[in-house]
Each structure stands twice: as C-alpha cells, then as structure tokens.
Amino acid sequence: MNWLTMKKLQKNLVVLISFISFMIFTGSALAGDSMMQQNCKNLSELTGKWSNQLATGKITPEAQAKLAELLAETSQILQEMSEQSGEQMHMQNSMKIETMKKAWDPFDTSDRM
Numbered sequence: 142m143n144w145l146t147m148k149k150l151q152k153n154l155v156v157l158i159s160f161i162s163f164m165i166f167t168g169s170a171l172a173g174d175s176m177m178q179q180n181c182k183n184l185s186e187l188t189g190k191w192s193n194q195l196a197t198g199k200i201t202p203e204a205q206a207k208l209a210e211l212l213a214e215t216s217q218i219l220q221e222m223s224e225q226s227g228e229q230m231h232m233q234n235s236m237k238i239e240t241m242k243k244a245w246d247p248f249d250t251s252d253r254m
Contacts, residue, residue: 176231177222183238184215190251197250204248211241 191208194200200208218234 176228176235180218180222180231180234180238183235183242184218187211187238187241187245188215190249191245194248194250199250201248207244207248211245214241 191211194204195208214237218237221230222234
C-alpha cells in the first residue's frame with residue numbers, strides 16, 4: 142500500500158468512528174427523551190384523575206392526606222425532570238410514578254363517577 146492510500150483509509154476510519162459515536166450518543170438521548178415524555182404523560186393522567194376526584198367533593202380525609210403526599214412526590218419528580226436527565230433518572234421516575242399509581246388505587250373512585 143502506498144502512503145496516499147494509507148492516509149485515505151485512516152481518514153475514512155476516523156469519519157466512520159465519529160459517525161458511530163454520534164449515532165450512539167443521539168440514540169441514547171432520543172431514548173431518554175422518549176422515556177421523559179412517557180413519564181410526563183403518566184403524571185398528567187394521574188393528576189387529571191386526582192383533579193376529577195377532588196372536583197366531586199366526595200373524598201375522604203384519609204384520601205385527602207394520601208393525595209397531599211402524592212402531590213408532594215409529583216412535585217419532586219417534576220423538579221428532578223427539569224434539572225436532571227439521563228436514562229437512570231428517567232427509569233427511577235418511572236418506577237416512582239408506578240408506585241404512586243398503586244398507592245392511590247385504594248382511594249380511586251374514578252370508575253364510580
């Protein structure tokens with residue numbers, strides 16, 4: 142191989158490695174955005190459900206106390222989402238949202254409205 146061919150191969154290799162690195166970075170960022178969007182959607186659905194139940198005026202004091210706790214946790218998740226990112230943070234928030242759904246299940250009267 143001559144010197145010119147070797148330089149072209151090196152240049153092409155650098156371009157290929159740069160492209161692959163860019164695709165990996167972009168792919169993981171898009172996955173994180175997708176998870177963040179899903180977390181926002183889930184929080185929106187939960188707060189909508191809670192709002193509807195509060196609007197009926199038929200919520201027990203125990204449910205009000207639980208709802209206050211869940212709203213404080215929702216606020217914390219939203220703050221984390223606005224300050225930090227990363228797949229691990231999005232997964233943690235997703236698990237917290239699922240835990241909040243389960244915690245509200247005993248008080249959920251939306252199917253009776």
